[in-house]
Amino acid sequence: xxxxxxxxxxxxxxxxxxxxxxxxxxxxxxxxxxxxxxxxxxxxxxxxxxxxxxxxxxxxxxxxxxxxxxxxxxxxxxxxxxxxxxxxxxxxxxxxxxxxxxxxxxxxxxxxxxxxxxxxxxxxxxxxxxxxxxxxxxxxxxxxxxxxxxxxxxxxxxxxxxxxxxxxxxxxxxxxxxxxxxxxxxxxxxxxxxxxxxxxxxxxxxxxxxxxxxxxxxxxxxxxxxxxxxxxxxxxxxxxxxxxxxxxxxxxxxxxxxxxxxxxxxxxxxxxxxxxxxxxxxxxxxxxxxxxxxxxxxxxxxxxxxxxxxxxxxxxxxxxxxxxxxxxxxxxxxxxxxxxxxxxxxxxxxxxxxxxxxxxxxxxxxxxxxxxxxxxxxxxxxxxxxxxxxxx
Ligand code: PLP
Numbered sequence: 174x175x176x177x178x179x180x181x182x183x184x185x186x187x188x189x190x191x192x193x194x195x196x197x198x199x200x201x202x203x204x205x206x207x208x209x210x211x212x213x214x215x216x217x218x219x220x221x222x223x224x225x226x227x228x229x230x231x232x233x234x235x236x237x238x239x240x241x242x243x244x245x246x247x248x249x250x251x252x253x254x255x256x257x258x259x260x261x262x263x264x265x266x267x268x269x270x271x272x273x274x275x276x277x278x279x280x281x282x283x284x285x286x287x288x289x290x291x292x293x294x295x296x297x298x299x300x301x302x303x304x305x306x307x308x309x310x311x312x313x314x315x316x317x318x319x320x321x322x323x324x325x326x327x328x329x330x331x332x333x334x335x336x337x338x339x340x341x342x343x344x345x346x347x348x349x350x351x352x353x354x355x356x357x358x359x360x361x362x363x364x365x366x367x368x369x370x371x372x373x374x375x376x377x378x379x380x381x382x383x384x385x386x387x388x389x390x391x392x393x394x395x396x397x398x399x400x401x402x403x404x405x406x407x408x409x410x411x412x413x414x415x416x417x418x419x420x421x422x423x424x425x426x427x428x429x430x431x432x433x434x435x436x437x438x439x440x441x442x443x444x445x446x447x448x449x450x451x452x453x454x455x456x457x458x459x460x461x462x463x464x465x466x467x468x469x470x471x472x473x474x475x476x477x478x479x480x481x482x483x484x485x486x487x488x489x490x491x492x493x494x495x496x497x498x499x500x501x502x503x504x505x506x507x508x509x510x511x512x513x514x515x516x517x518x519x520x521x522x523x524x525x526x527x528x529x530x531x532x533x534x535x536x537x538x539x540x541x542x543x544x545x546x547x548x549x550x551x552x553x554x555x556x557x558x559x560x561x562x563x564x565x
Pocket of ligand 1: 181182242243244245246248273275320322323324349351352372373374383
């Protein structure tokens, strides 16, 4: 039996989501901008999906939801859109060292275009300090972007507090909620954010769809040019089936959230507790309480993450080292490094991210296997066995 523990990278689509989408991939294939019957039918489904997503985020106005192609695009639109719209007032942006590359690299690109970016540090547990944010705000700061939960550690930031600070100083506040949407309750009013990014494939929905919440009145310029779709904020023929899928996935996640939060945090704590107590030289990365219910990030002294991942993969268990998008290159995680982690002393770090299909049996099987796997990798690293045998 294979065990998938990489739900922060992506999730399997729920059958109910596919079922909701199918009519819009087949008979109801119309272009939502056409005025004939096919078009009106597609438009109606799109607007219904918008309503559901708005309500799932606690947004009062359904037109505050802009459908885009991914979480990455939502982050790009938020940052570039708000930064360029306010360029006459200032060109300073604030973000953090632990953001997803969709935010960090967008900021780098803005820097190349003449914007000034401040990267805020985090503490050893991965948390932002609001005093540090306060000190970084300047008269010309126009946009502040701090993620809701980190994809590698699961650490959840105190967004309401930092958003209030930034907005009181006249900045637009954006949060990347790609990892929190569908996992913890989100209310854009109580969080007090202007812009918020979400993605379909992290919540058992389809890939190729995301959304950006834009508080009414927030000044934005589009970064794509074309027609007037999405009220001119994101041109391009709308992906109606995927929007319908995102909305259905959100409904299902919201309905199961209280029970899933309890179930997953219990399984996560069981896995983490057993690993830390049974395997020497291990440590948890990230704040113990302020984090997602499904995520545990643990480092293993004397073992590199690539060998650990491959050895577990051979056992049919999928886990990750940090972010999926960077793991191919196996560069040390910028998130863990920002938290003071050093591969030489702390060892390779694994991210275990649980999801709706994860069972108690899965976790027990992993707990039984892990000590021997780690021991083999450590022995190989110390030169006691052939690397190939360590993977066996
Ligand atoms: N932001 C965070 C925190 C993420 O974890 C991810 C995906 O891993 C993204 C943004 C990008 O989302 P997408 O894969 O939909 O482009």
